[in-house]
Amino acid sequence: MTTYFVTRHPGAIVWAQQSGISVDQQLAHLDIEQIHPGDTVIGSLPVNLAAEVCAKQALYIHLILELPFAWRGKELGVEDMNRFGAKLQQYEVQKVSQ
Numbered sequence: 001m002t003t004y005f006v007t008r009h010p011g012a013i014v015w016a017q018q019s020g021i022s023v024d025q026q027l028a029h030l031d032i033e034q035i036h037p038g039d040t041v042i043g044s045l046p047v048n049l050a051a052e053v054c055a056k057q058a059l060y061i062h063l064i065l066e067l068p069f070a071w072r073g074k075e076l077g078v079e080d081m082n083r084f085g086a087k088l089q090q091y092e093v094q095k096v097s098q
Contacts, residue, residue: 006030006043012063015081016042021088032056042088050093061088 005016008028016023030049035041037057044063053060066085
């Protein structure tokens with residue numbers, strides 16, 4: 001079982017390290033084919049990709065930020081992530097129809 005942290009943001013990587021979050025692999029992009037039952041995927045994935053993770057019997061843990069509109073699209077440092085309430089929350093996402 002592998003824990004993946006999917007992010008391309010240096011501030012998020014440092015935040016995870018400083019928060020004691022243990023990951024096996026940090027990825028800038030998730031290849032869903034590498035996910036296996038029992039794996040854990042941490043990140044801010046689009047809902048369709050999060051559903052694919054869950055369909056593979058892996059855990060999806062979402063990185064939540066209460067980010068004001070003016071801050072969207074900006075690189076955040078660790079201090080910014082803490083200020084905007086960065087936290088992790090597990091979700092079960094399921095596709096319900098075609």
